[in-house]
Amino acid sequence: MTTPEAPHQDVPDSYALHPAVGDPLLSSMNFLNEVAGRHPDALSLAAGTPHEGFYDVEDIHRALRVYCDHLRTATGRTEEQVRRTLLQYGRTKGIIHELIARQLATDEGIHVDPEAILVTTGCQEALFLTLRALRRDDRDVLLAVNPAYIGVTGAARLLDLPVHPVAEGRDGVDLRDLADRVAKARADGLDPRALYVVPDYANPSGLRMPEAARRALLDLAVREDILILEDNPYGLFPLGGDADRVPTLKALDTHRRVVHLGSFSKTVFPGARIGYAVADQPAHEGPYLADALARAKSMVTVNTSPIAQAVVGGRLLEHGCSLVQATRREADVYRESLGRLLDGLAARFPASSGVRWNTPAGGFFVVVEVPFDVTDESLERSARDHRVLWTPLHHFYGSAVPLRCLRLSCSAVDPGDVDEALDRFAAFVAAARQANA
Amino acid sequence: MTTPEAPHQDVPDSYALHPAVGDPLLSSMNFLNEVAGRHPDALSLAAGTPHEGFYDVEDIHRALRVYCDHLRTATGRTEEQVRRTLLQYGRTKGIIHELIARQLATDEGIHVDPEAILVTTGCQEALFLTLRALRRDDRDVLLAVNPAYIGVTGAARLLDLPVHPVAEGRDGVDLRDLADRVAKARADGLDPRALYVVPDYANPSGLRMPEAARRALLDLAVREDILILEDNPYGLFPLGGDADRVPTLKALDTHRRVVHLGSFSKTVFPGARIGYAVADQPAHEGPYLADALARAKSMVTVNTSPIAQAVVGGRLLEHGCSLVQATRREADVYRESLGRLLDGLAARFPASSGVRWNTPAGGFFVVVEVPFDVTDESLERSARDHRVLWTPLHHFYGSAVPLRCLRLSCSAVDPGDVDEALDRFAAFVAAARQANA
Known part of the structure; x- marks a missing residue:
């Protein structure tokens, strides 16, 4: 009979596993979800999950x-x-x-x-x-x-x-x-x-x-x-x-x-x-x-x-x-959120800010360039001190080397919260730039 | 735009695949399902699918x-x-x-x-x-x-x-x-x-x-x-x-x-x-x-x-x-079917028949030894001429070499049909033995 206690520290040879299951890449998603879990009050510009405003179990x-x-x-x-x-x-x-x-x-x-x-x-x-x-x-x-x-x-x-x-x-x-x-x-x-x-x-x-x-x-x-x-x-x-x-x-x-x-x-x-x-x-x-x-x-x-x-x-x-x-309502929400996200970035970051971003023709994602290295610790600070989540771009390169880029997503945030999320994001950028200066 | 026509015979090099997807073993299940599909009137002592007599969509x-x-x-x-x-x-x-x-x-x-x-x-x-x-x-x-x-x-x-x-x-x-x-x-x-x-x-x-x-x-x-x-x-x-x-x-x-x-x-x-x-x-x-x-x-x-x-x-x-x-009713059905299967084999195949089988303590399956090689063609004949399905045992050895064994399953057949299925199976065995003599 097995007992519900924590596993031993000693891992027998027979339990050694394929390297992919220990790959930091496969832990990326876990890490990102974990940060979100620890900061439930943070607004998420991280998740690529779909808008759930119209969901109903009766469906x-x-x-x-x-x-x-x-x-x-x-x-x-x-x-x-x-x-x-x-x-x-x-x-x-x-x-x-x-x-x-x-x-x-x-x-x-x-x-x-x-x-x-x-x-x-x-x-x-x-x-x-x-x-x-x-x-x-x-x-x-x-x-x-x-x-x-x-x-x-x-x-x-x-x-x-x-x-x-x-x-x-x-x-x-x-x-x-x-x-x-x-x-x-x-x-x-x-x-x-x-x-x-x-x-x-x-x-x-x-x-x-x-x-x-x-x-x-x-x-x-x-x-x-x-x-x-x-x-x-x-x-x-x-x-x-x-x-x-x-x-x-x-x-x-x-x-x-x-x-x-x-x-x-x-x-x-x-x-x-x-x-x-x-x-x-x-x-x-x-x-x-x-x-x-x-x-x-x-x-x-x-x-x-x-x-x-x-x-x-x-x-x-x-x-x-x-x-x-089937997705008319959702498409309207994403269009509104992405529009607000792009307009909101323009309103908060003038050319002189050193913050740049691309203008996608649709979908959920915008890549933002910032004038400092973006690490997993940057995300932690953003979540803790500014209550806003986003995704460091190095995760998409299968690498741990930090880049000066991050991804914003507009799919999980309510359109009405985009401006508040961007205010928090701007505060994070200002703090990170200052720490970097 | 692709068109809904049959694919070409020429397969470009770039479409060559991992050998496992062409492995006969992975086709075994397909083949067995196909035989069943071509003989919908056959009684199945082949399928290991659960008894569905109590199923209801409202569940x-x-x-x-x-x-x-x-x-x-x-x-x-x-x-x-x-x-x-x-x-x-x-x-x-x-x-x-x-x-x-x-x-x-x-x-x-x-x-x-x-x-x-x-x-x-x-x-x-x-x-x-x-x-x-x-x-x-x-x-x-x-x-x-x-x-x-x-x-x-x-x-x-x-x-x-x-x-x-x-x-x-x-x-x-x-x-x-x-x-x-x-x-x-x-x-x-x-x-x-x-x-x-x-x-x-x-x-x-x-x-x-x-x-x-x-x-x-x-x-x-x-x-x-x-x-x-x-x-x-x-x-x-x-x-x-x-x-x-x-x-x-x-x-x-x-x-x-x-x-x-x-x-x-x-x-x-x-x-x-x-x-x-x-x-x-x-x-x-x-x-x-x-x-x-x-x-x-x-x-x-x-x-x-x-x-x-x-x-x-x-x-x-x-x-x-x-x-x-949760499974009281199903367990009763399986017990009844397996009992009828074992009793029915004993009633139809005396020791002199050269047909032997094991006596499982439960579950769905019985292995039957017969005095002739059991091939996929044997199964085809059994399905076509005797309208009863079962599984040649060589499929469970990952091999195409026929054995003198087959598997009977009691899970998919109604208990009331077990005797009819065994009559058909006995007729198949008799015909196969005669063809072999």
Whole structure:
């Protein structure tokens, strides 16, 4: 019988673990959450979590009922089949693939065989499975636009897959640097498998790739025989409103070079943990790459909870399979918050302040340059003395070396709190500058 | 824009994948499901899926409400906090860990710090994360009682972790063979990290380890400095009723040598996809091994759907955190079916028939020896000509070499259909024996 006491200090040899689980990078998220947890009264310009102002537990119940009705009426299932669909094991590739295909056609102009869609336990699993399938041996490497979402670097480390950074440039991917990195890797006997990129409002930089750059990137992918992993959590939140959207890489992909990674965490809710991969590439283990990924998935999570899928499926059905329709209120909130954030920065930091920032075309994130090193201790001080949270940028470089940059996020803060949060942030900057002088 | 047509036959080099996703083993499950799908009128002695006779979609709604009420009353959360708990991102280690700890204390006499429990997307993820954390480099190997659950061999292959087979013997693990395998691996410069075992009604063999063998195995684990991965999906279904249960390895584990892998798929329902690991080992990345596994999890699925966790949590709360209470009806059904299966085999196959089988003390599975080779084609013929499904045993050896053995399962068939299924099975055996003569 085990006893609920603290573990011993002595760790037997048999408990030694893969280096990735002790990697500071994998602790980054923990650290950032911990700081937030210790300062519950701080306003958060740190979290990339979605706005929860419209959340309601009854939405879960309603969405489940809508999805079950759909099974009965649109697909003619009996009560027994409905029960079995929700409560038993199910199809490895998922059960809402046809609804997702309709959503992609409606909102994105992506027309894809539903059989090429793999529904996953959050977008992170789609990314993890894709990296797992692509990494065959020590020669394989991943390219990723740098700075990058912590989840891609972390997943790659967990799979012993080196990540070669590619410069972001002004257009989201510096294509010359990309070509150079591919050539360099090959000259070193390595095999660059794919480029990971967030073309719409990258995390952390907020950059959006112009359409011409997207087309040039697709040409390069064909020419260099690499895949593109397009991660698209924020695409429905342009600052300029719906008319201001740029086609996704997948919508422009005539050569099946793009694996499109989708998330419902920002458009439905994170608690469902539902994402997907559109992987219509041919595969020996196929017919589609999605089938090969499904085979890997069967050994990681077996299948994605059909209850959670039903919640997302019901929400899609309630809005005619359009997430643009489903997220009108949220999109308005993000637009308002991002606008206030950008205006508020301009009002507080004149050119002479040495504080600079970029102007994203949408999404959640703004990168701010400050005239001092930004460390984890800076964040601690900001939280404790000024009650405002943000994210030091070095975390997105998979490095512990402090930079003079940080990320602000507008998604979790109420629009009405943005100005107060920025007042606190300005106080932090003033104090840090003084300490530095 | 992609078009919904079949993929090309030409697969570019850039689409080559990790060998595990093309591994026949990972296709085993697919193949078995496919045969079942092509013969919907066949009775299934193949599926290990739980009995669904008592399933009801309304159970989901009720369990969700029970869990939300618990959050409000027992933990004093506000409506906003309840909403956030279910719908936002959440704690990587899960939100129903305290309820699981209560269930383990109530049903299993396992007393463990809830902080040492990691809630996962099905038990498969708990297994996958544990193997991921333990495998550091090419020297590491896993030991597994052979024949083994396909999910452990598949997960290990996906992680490039070799599996060294250990003989099952009469007691579930042949301890002499285990010690020999450990010594042999070390002599070869390898590092045997852990033994995977299902002590209660193994899949496929149905064997149960006697208590003395469990204690001897735990001593050996300490002596040899290896971990034990105890997978326990069937432990609540003894043939002799509740008084007939044997303590789990974890309940006997005084030296924190056992990582206990739990599943709610057989006790609540598979559609929730909720499992867990009890990992109270000390870890440098800890305090507990569970914390290190959580760090890996954050890069695989981020966190387990709190909606799905709430469904399981509600079900636990409805039954005073006792799954023995919650599964009384199901346990009766399994007991009846397994009894009918064993009696029915005895009635149909006299000693002279050359057909032999073991007598499990519980669970879902019986291994049957027949006087002819059992191939995937045998299964096809059985399904087509005799309308009964079962599982060729070679799939559990990770091998394509046919054996003279197969697995029967009693979990998915209605008790009232067991005799009809066995009549069909006897007809298949007679035909196969004749074809072989």
